[in-house]
Amino acid sequence: MSEMIMPIVVLLPIVFGLTIPFVPLKSKKAKMFYVEGIVLVTSILAILMLLNQPTAEFTLFRFTDYLNVSFRLDGVGSVFVGICALLWPLATLYAFEYMEHEEHQPTFFMFYTITFGVSLGIALSQDILSMYVFYELLTMVTLPLIIHSLSREAIHATRKYLYYSLGGAAFAFIGVIFILVYGDTANFTAGGVLDLVALADKKELLTLVFFLCFCGFSVKTAMFPFCEWLPTAGVAPTPVTALLHAVAVVKAGAFACIRVTYYCFGPELVKGTWAQTVLMCLIIFTIVYGCSRAIKETHIKRRLAWSTVSNLSYILFGVILMTPLGLVGALCHMCFHAVMKITSFFCAGAIMHKSHTNYVHELDGMGRKMPFTFIVYTISGLALMGVPGMCGFMSKWALADAALTDGSPLAIAGVVALLISALLTAIYMMTVTVRAFFPGKDFDYSKLDGVKDPTWMMLLPFGLFVIAMIVFGVNAQPFVDFFTNIAMALM
Amino acid sequence: MDFANLMSNYGEAVAMILFGIGFSNLLLQKNLIKKIIGFNIMDTAMYMFLALKGFIVGRTAPIVINGVQSMEAYINPIPSGLVLTGIVVSVSVSALMLSLTIRLYERYGTLDLDEISTILKKEGK
Amino acid sequence: MAFVQNFPFFSIILTIFSGPLSTMLSNKKAKIWNMILIGIVCALNLAVLAFVISTGESYTYMMGHFPAPWGNEIRVGVLEALMAVFFCVVMFLCVISGGQERAREIEESKQNLFYVMVNLLLCSLIALVYTNDIFTAYVFVEINTLSACGLIMIKNKLHEGRTLEASVRYMIMSLLGSGMLLLGICFLYGLTGHLLMSNMQEAIANLVATGQYQIPLLVAICLLSVGLAIKSALFPFHSWVPDAYGYATLSSASILSSMVSKGYIFLLIKIFFRVIGFEVIIGSHVLNVLFIFGIIGMIMGSLDAIQENSIRRMIAYSSVAQIGYIYMGLGLGTTAGVVASIYHILSHAVTKALLFVSAYGLTNVSNNRRDFKQLTGAAYRNKLAGVAFTVGALSMVGFPLLSGFVSKVLFAQAAVGVSSTKMFFTLVALAISTILNTVYFMKTVIRIYTPMDAETEKEKGFTRITAKEDMGKAIAMICFVVMNLVLGVLSQPIIELIETGLAMFM
């Protein structure tokens, strides 16, 4: 019966999330507890589930005989569940303080909680159709979160997000159908579900379809040329940008790419074909392009968003290498980047929330006023740069290891791109730090009166994230072992 | 091209030509009345075609006269029936079209459909 | 013979005679009578459906005393019964949804005439669905056209000129179509000597086997397909659609968009399978033409919709695109494609009616202005309509759990089974069309959920209404949403019904 926990984990936040605007709780505090309660219970259940590792599958409902929505927990899924389950409660806590003065809080938290369930749904999906269903749902439930402020900008951003996402999904859909029709089974199977011997005459076609499908899913992962939406979506409240656009939504895209590549079409089909080459070129370009745009960008959240664009392509780079090591690298970066980016976004959010500034040049001298926030920001920046001893280094290491084991010129170009991007990261992260702490001799601090560090609700997540970044960085072996186990199943 | 075949079926050929004339009138004429006329030509051509198909030289209407019951003596009554049904249909359609035309003419003082469209656009409703 | 087997005939007769009856009743009574009538017809057809499913085979029902090949016949199979039931249900909901608009827009004295048209339309639809005689089909096609025209032109206080013009345009297109249809039928009759579908099929199979009259047969097939394609507003014959759907009163618009054109398509499918034989059709390459126009329609319809500034005309253009989907499915030339098309007929009918009803709900609270600017925040003024529109829009976009998704899956699956060129075009067209749909539908959804500040709202005199104030629409919307969900989530039994029905066609 242990498989019953899967639908519970998915549906609990969705169902209870829907009740948030309607619960008759008067005080704000009570509502906060209610929301945090839902999220925490879900997280705890999710973690219990991870510990328990149910092997059976659970079918939620059937479209037709062979099309259904069903859940099964496997290695890659566990990783994604783990990321969501650990980050969501903290992010919610953060959101309470951040959203204090915003309108429509109940609606916001409703969708915020539902999104949790949907993300878990993506992670737990057993087959590509289920994943697609949750993937589309994710787009829809995150929509109200982005549009939250209902300003002209927000609406514009939402539209862009929507068009990109659904457009991508439309192409991904082609791949979904092919897997349903040609796959031996629709369920995710390590190494792919296509019988390459039987489908020998369709190889070209399937490669093309894989290409379309990968591009489709990579829209959410903001691969060039589909990356414009992500920075634009930065108008959303920070907890949304942080959690969704650094963790859940974009990682869902990466996760989907992993699923499609390793568990549906299979590396064997695509490896060495034009599809791999073209995708890899795009990805490598994105890695550098994202960082360059980040440097040019002066809006702090958009800068981080561009950084996300670049970092997400690290993950895709691992994916597209099509080797078990590449998958290890991709998973590593998926986990570690989640922690790093959520931290930097939260810092940015805290800064914006406390000082009502949006642009990098307005941050001068802020380091003295919000020391904790900026120290955390700096640490996350160092981690993103890949300073050894921080988690960013480990994932870079894993990716570079995978690429060089592969040894093809493009893969090596990818490593170079990683390093260039690391340098650019140093530029766009560290300028902020340095200027915040050293604004120049004649800086007038009285301008910043009233700016101070946020309360414990924001600081607690900070602290935990910093610890996580260092622990992952210093002791990455258990993670790598875990990921290697997952990847070995592909062999 | 086997013109001999065409010549022996000149009736059908004429029907087709008429159909074409009617069809193009209905499609291309701007004047609504001419359109309706075109429609009528088209339908009539069709009835002619049907009637021709239903008629076989040397046979009579399917009414038993003089006790001749041989199948060979009579034509199939169904095409004629179809023609009649068709006429009913086309008459009612014509009637409807004419009434519509009258109402449009009353309202806009023109029979040109394109002009009516322009007027409507100007009204902006 | 079981008594149930009479029911199709009863329903045709009942509806056709209720027409004159409605003219004599007062407006209110006519409405009530119609509701009851549609209910009865629906029940009758449900019984038929149950019967056919239980026996597992189709039956023919002789009209009068002449046996085949001379007499007129009705043929009942699973698919026919299903369509009939479906049309009844949608008709019922469309009629009750538009009560307020009818009262407002149509002249007092002409209101009962509306019900006459509805009766005739339903009658012709059911007859089209059931008939086994191709000439009868033609006659009912004409009745269908005439009553649809009546529905469009019925004296509308708001847009009289527009509706008149639209109905003239509609009539002209339809007449072109029916002219070709009739010619096609005459050709076939000339070739086969029969009017009953089953007999014609035998004769044609014979012709094909012997290789006689190939060219006339091909011409006939073309005439039939093109004729019905014109009537069902396949691109590029859609110029009448936006005006007709956009300006007619609500019930008319939803009835027209969700059923009238679908009736023709169903007839076409029937002709393909029951008269000519699907194999012959595939061999004739007519399907390729339909396929191409279907695909172009999908794209062009959406592109037009994107440029449109009026919500109703936008929905109308979207219909053009959706008809394109259906023809594309047919054009694939496989049974799977046809199943997908039929499923899409259902799904689109439900969705499009829902969209029209909710769009009216939204414009009603925006001073009946349908340009997008005025719709800002309309979803807050009429909450149910907002939700309903969103559901409809999502279904159009092919969002999972809604009917549009299932038909999209079916189309795509069908496409994967065919030759690579067609498959490629289908899949890419599906993807592009999805994106385009997203663009205009979600744009609208976002627009209606963008709040308008209270002052402007007051200034413009916008009102707020609750579901209770317009029960008819509320019920219709809820039912349509539920049907949408059912089609989206529990599609399996329906697909199976369609498949068995198609098998019975063969």
Place this chain on the structure above:
Amino acid sequence: MLILLPILLPIVMGSILLVASFVEHLKKNNDYQAESDQELSKIHLFSVAGLVVSAALAIYVGLQKGMSCTLFYLLEDLPIYFAVDSLSLLFVTFISIVFVLVGIYSCVYMKHEHEEKRFFGFYLIVYGVLVGLDFAGNLVTLYLFYEFMTLTSMPFVLHNGSHESTMASLKYLFYSMCGAYLGLFGIFVLYQYAPSLTFTAGGVMSVLSYNGNTAIMLVAIMCMLIGFGAKAGMFPLHAWLPSAHPVAPSPASAVLSSIIVKCGVLAIIRVVFYIAGPSFIAGTWVQYAWMTLSLLTVFMGSLLAFREPIFKKRLAYSSVSQVSYVLFGLAVLTTTGFEGALLHTVFHAFIKCALFLTAGIFIFKCHITRVSDLQGIGKSMPITLWCFTFASLGLIGIPPTSGFISKWYLALGALQSDIGAFRYVGPAILLVSALLTAGYLLEIVVNGFFPKEGTEIKSYGKEPKAMWIPLMVLAGLTLGLGVLPNGLIEFISTIASSLF
């Protein structure tokens, strides 16, 4: 575990100071107030004691040959591993000497720079990190400390908080990072193809290991040379030096210029002689490219220094040039050249430190930054200028100062090697550069002692003891090692012999 002590002790002590400064900031709500004298002397005592103790420990550990320790594993095959060898001992010795001396000097100097807690905090931490860098036993550990060195030494450049210092520090950071990432690329590649990343005298490569991958490995090594060369101020990543040094406080510039640039050299030695092995790159394009770059830098640095009017900037350019002497010595890949390079590393550390300390005294006492303002300075501060003179002679390479010996070895090494035209071009350029050096340094000496006629000679008073004593010690070392270099040479030749 003893090996960790000299690394961690200064780091911990430095952190304590930093935390204290941080807490103070929070308490006083960011209004800076100068520390009281009493407090200051506590800080000084704490820091200098810390430095001396750690230095003693470090040298003690360095003397324990073969001591090694694995701290923890980043990954299973990626340990953070420390090991001590002769090279570590050499480096740790001169680093410690310089750090202690400069530390003492700073106690006085930093009075006019404020924020002493922060300065000494980072000063201690940098020392710890440098010791860690010396003791690193494999490439990854080296890289770890290398990055930390960049990050922890950045506050030196930032110290005075002006806009230029911010810009300079960012420049420093980006150049170093760029270099570090080039190095990291090499590490990635070597991790893949080299049998091991643990430092082994003479290199870890075997014919088997690079079979078929020679091309990419050479590229990787070139990347590492350029990358780590950034810290050593080698063209093309040298531009940070002249920006960073003038804005940093003088003790910091002294440390940056004499020690931190040498860490680039250390990293290069570790890569070339302890991983790749001299035979791997001997005669390849990498060697020639390396030589070309270093010679170019030597010449360019001297030339730029010659034209530079700002004193500290001139010294910075001089460092650019001088460190590339070392790199050239390494690049010729002969025993003699290597010996010359190491000798020059040590000597240059002392000399350049002395020069910067002099500059510091001028700034501290006279607020002079431009060379042209130093007219007649020798009259009021003879000790300082005499020390400066000895150091300059050392840098130029005039016997009997130490610089002569190292340059002799460098030139000899080049001539002995089998490197085509470079055999002659190299020494020639070294010679030209020495002439230029004489030009830009002796100008100051001459003007200092013999001011032009008609210049008004100001009197600035005597320099404090804590300043001139370290200076004297360094100048003494410059001379003393020139006179009695044998012990050092012998020690270095044992290192060299283990490598070739």
